Amino acid sequence: MRLLIVEDEKRLALSLARGLTAEGYAVDVVHDGLEGLHRASEGDYDLVVLDIMLPGMNGYRVCGALRAAGHDVPILMLTAKDGEYDEAEGLDTGADDYLTKPFSYMVLVARIKALLRRRGPAAGSPVLNVGDLRVETAARRVFRGTEEASLTAKEFAVLEQLAVRAGDVVSKAQILEHVWDFAYEGDPNIIEVYISSLRRKLGAERIQTVRGAGYRLVATS
Numbered sequence: 001m002r003l004l005i006v007e008d009e010k011r012l013a014l015s016l017a018r019g020l021t022a023e024g025y026a027v028d029v030v031h032d033g034l035e036g037l038h039r040a041s042e043g044d045y046d047l048v049v050l051d052i053m054l055p056g057m058n059g060y061r062v063c064g065a066l067r068a069a070g071h072d073v074p075i076l077m078l079t080a081k082d083g084e085y086d087e088a089e090g091l092d093t094g095a096d097d098y099l100t101k102p103f104s105y106m107v108l109v110a111r112i113k114a115l116l117r118r119r120g121p122a123a124g125s126p127v128l129n130v131g132d133l134r135v136e137t138a139a140r141r142v143f144r145g146t147e148e149a150s151l152t153a154k155e156f157a158v159l160e161q162l163a164v165r166a167g168d169v170v171s172k173a174q175i176l177e178h179v180w181d182f183a184y185e186g187d188p189n190i191i192e193v194y195i196s197s198l199r200r201k202l203g204a205e206r207i208q209t210v211r212g213a214g215y216r217l218v219a220t221s
Contacts, residue, residue, distance in 0.1 A: 001046040001116060001160070002026045002178045006036030006062065007078065008054050016049070019105055020112075024140065024153035026179050033057030037065055044177060045073050047115055049108075050095070052079040060093050067094035074115040078103075113138055128163040131219025133206060135163045142202070149201050154179065158194045162207065162217035171214035 003020060007013035008031045017027040028043070030036045033054035040048050040062070048066075052059035063075055077095040096118075097111050117138055128135040134143040140156055142149045151159065157179040162170055172191050195215060199207050208216045 001157070002044065003028070003047050003049065003112070004036070004040055004043065004045045005029045005049045006033065006040070006054065006059070007031065007049070007051040009051070016105075016108070020109070022153065023109060024157045026157070026177075031055075033059065033062050037062045040066055040073065041069065041071065046178075047074045047076065047112060049076050049078060049112070052077060063095050064093040074118070076108075076111055076115060128160075128166070130163055130166040130206075130217055133163075133202065133217075133219070135160060144202060151198075151201065155194055155197055155201070158191065159198055159202075159217075162215060166217045166219075169210045169214045169216050174214070 001024075003025050005013050005016055005020075005027060007016070007029070010031060013029045013031065017029050020027045028039065028045075030039055031054075034056035036048075036050065036054065037057060050059045050062060054062070057065075059077055059079070063077065066073070066075070074097075075095045076097045076099060078099050078101060080101045096115055099108060099111060128137065132145045136142070137160060140153075142151055142156065142159065158175055161175050161178050172188050175191050176188055195207055195209075203220060205220050206217060208218055210216055
């Protein structure tokens, strides 16, 4: 899953990004409302964490502009303000949830996971089944039949991208976009390392290489 954090408190934003990256998400960070609106409009994000008090354009206006343009990405709003009016205003502009600072990091993660589960079959389904392979996206667990496979956070994130599009070809670019972040400038062939590891742990026949196009996760008999 790919997340966008729009937060002008740089230390907080980077701390959240580090934590969420460790959870297995690809995270982009911007510190300005206008840049956040541009990035959220142009990028393929699964969720936006949006502060209200931002330079350039406040979070209410960013949220309202995204909804007016037809973007349905889940939005979790953050604010240092506290009061029913602020929460109501945020939700009225189209935000999906609201969290008041200071907040517990674990509460933030729980809210994010809940919003992702609610989003729909592709992004929100807590369990993905591909043949006898079971991917529990909320619990971040994988089973081959009744046997659990132990995956790293990055391995799980790569597998999840294949599982939500099971049967379809997923390109390296699509995997990079969702599992790493926009600033990644390393070798895109790093994906081959993770595919190789997944094949070793889950069975080589499950992940097909479509030459020149990408990879396909298939059910095995």
